[in-house]
Amino acid sequence: MPIAEKSKVTRKQLIDGLNDDLSREYQAIISYVNYSQVLKGAAYMNIADELAVHAKEELTHALKIDNHVDYLGGMPSVTPKSVKTSDKAEDMLKFDLANEKETIRQYRRRVRQADELNEFAIAESLRGILVEEQDHLIALATALGVDPPDAGIAD
């Protein structure tokens, strides 16, 4: 094997990565529940309704990721990543956009890791979640009047 070849991902690394993803899902649930209710201004009412839909989708993601961590033999995280607050609608949408970008970046890596460990069912599940995260990213970018940013892929 060439020396330059990247070392193989371990099951432990996949569990740790998924637990980090789970903490991001909890963060997303809390921020979408909060922002969907406190967002003010006629211009933002459509997106406020959309954020309430996102909140429910993030809960579905959390349940799936929790299930994967448990199946892999890990203890699922119960800790959300921190949630920022603001009284400005634009700030809230920007926080969400940045979080969705990071979430996509991480799930892209997680799909690769799951594939590498032959955990194809988990990879398939993560791909389904990724489709919805990209929809979230697009909805937020559209509401902010910007192009959806390229999330790239985590190291």
Ligand SMILES: [Fe+2]
């Ligand atoms: Fe999610």
Ligand SMILES: [Fe+2]
């Ligand atoms: Fe999302």
